[in-house]
Amino acid sequence: MRKFFVFACLFLLIGCSSSKDQLVMVTEAGFAPYEYYENDEIVGVDIEIAKEIANYMGKKLVVKDVYFDSIINELNSGKADMALAGMSITEERLEEVDFSYEYIKSRQVVIVRDGSNINDIKDIYNKKVAVQLGSVADQYFSDKYPNTSLVRQKKYLSMVEDLKANKVDLIVMDELPAKEIVSANNGLKIIDGYVFEDSYGIAVKKGNSELLKAINVVLERLISEGKIDEYVLRFTR
Ligand code: ARG
Numbered sequence: 001m002r003k004f005f006v007f008a009c010l011f012l013l014i015g016c017s018s019s020k021d022q023l024v025m026v027t028e029a030g031f032a033p034y035e036y037y038e039n040d041e042i043v044g045v046d047i048e049i050a051k052e053i054a055n056y057m058g059k060k061l062v063v064k065d066v067y068f069d070s071i072i073n074e075l076n077s078g079k080a081d082m083a084l085a086g087m088s089i090t091e092e093r094l095e096e097v098d099f100s101y102e103y104i105k106s107r108q109v110v111i112v113r114d115g116s117n118i119n120d121i122k123d124i125y126n127k128k129v130a131v132q133l134g135s136v137a138d139q140y141f142s143d144k145y146p147n148t149s150l151v152r153q154k155k156y157l158s159m160v161e162d163l164k165a166n167k168v169d170l171i172v173m174d175e176l177p178a179k180e181i182v183s184a185n186n187g188l189k190i191i192d193g194y195v196f197e198d199s200y201g202i203a204v205k206k207g208n209s210e211l212l213k214a215i216n217v218v219l220e221r222l223i224s225e226g227k228i229d230e231y232v233l234r235f236t237r
Contacts, residue, residue, distance in 0.1 A: 023059040025050040026080035028068040030155050032180040033235035034086040035065075045231040046084035049103070049202075052227075053082070053218045067154045069134030072096050075205045082211060086174060088136045088198035098208065099201035100215045103228055107194035108137050109178050111171040113163060114187050118170055121193045127169035130159040136198055137172040160185060174198075176236065183237055 027046060029035040035044040042063050054061035064080055071087070074080040075097055088106070089099045112118050118127065125145055131137040133152040141148045151168050153159045160181055162168045171178070172195055182188045202219070204211050222228050 021060055022062050023050075023054045023057060023082070024062045024064060024080040026064045026066055026071050026074040026083050027085040028071065029063075029065040030157060031086050031174075031177050032237075033176055033232060035084070044235050045104075045228070046086065048231045048234075049219070049222060049228070050082070050084050052222060053202075053215055056218050057214050067134075068132055069154070071134075072203070075203060078205070081204065081208075082215065083203040086177070086200050087203055089201040090136060090139070090198075092139065093203065096206070097203040098206050098212055099203055100212060101219050101223075102199035102201050103219050103223060104200040104232075105197065106200060107175045107197050108140070108172055109175045109194050110191045111163065111173070111178050111182060111188055112169065112191055113166075114189055116169070119191055121191070121195055124170055124172070124195070128167075130162055130168040130171045132156060132159070132173065135173070137195070140196065141172070156181065160188070163188065176232070180237060 027035045027042070029037055029042045033044055034046045035042055042065060047063060050061055050063070064074070066074055068085065071083045071085055072093065075083055086104070086106070089102060093099070110118070110121065110124055118124060125148055128149045128151060129141060130151045130153060131141065133154050138150070138152055141150050151162065156173065156177065159168070159171045163171055164187065175194070178190055182190055202215050204215070
């Protein structure tokens with residue numbers, strides 16, 4: 001019994017110390033230039049930022065790829081420490097997690113097929129619209145335009161296939177990832193204008209102020225040194 005107790009303690013100690021050396025980032029890695037796969041490795045703007053945070057804290061960065069709509073649950077169940085996923089700061093999300101300073105400004109834009117008759121943002125509301133499940137685009141249409149025929153997908157790749165195959169009329173998504181998609185796929189374009197503006201933050205479990213403080217120190221430095229713009233350029237095709 002005594003022996004068992006000693007072993008149990010040792011096990012706990014080892015378990016804890018190893019996780020204390022790690023900083024687990026959760027993301028959805030189908031979102032170039034922020035996070036995407038390059039030869040089996042996840043790279044991008046958010047990864048560079050996360051590396052800086054891990055360095056600052058003296059920890060080893062672990063990157064976890066999940067579906068976008070499970071990111072908040074990963075944080076709140078303690079399976080990950082922070083989310084960097086081009087994640088927009090919204091009032092709804094602020095009820096569930098805490099956000100860092102904003103580090104990127106973005107806009108929600110519209111991708112259509114070349115030759116589409118949709119030329120104006122006001123034309124998008126009675127069409128078949130593809131969005132990522134759980135994204136701000138999903139929320140926007142679900143809340144404000146519940147009559148829009150929405151197709152919610154877990155991966156942008158599936159939306160692009162649906163758009164090419166005429167299964168949807170348009171995709172609403174973040175500007176830089178949209179540009180990446182258009183430059184990687186023939187026959188698609190972004191229409192003029194945007195649906196709404198948003199800005200990205202790093203999310204942590206509510207009340208994790210120690211980690212949030214460290215994140216904000218690093219973000220402040222990276223922003224003032226122009227590093228984030230540099231990363232964006234580096235990972236943009
Ligand atoms: N900015 C949008 C949002 O917060 C989309 C983010 C999608 N990010 C991703 N890694 N798939 O809802």
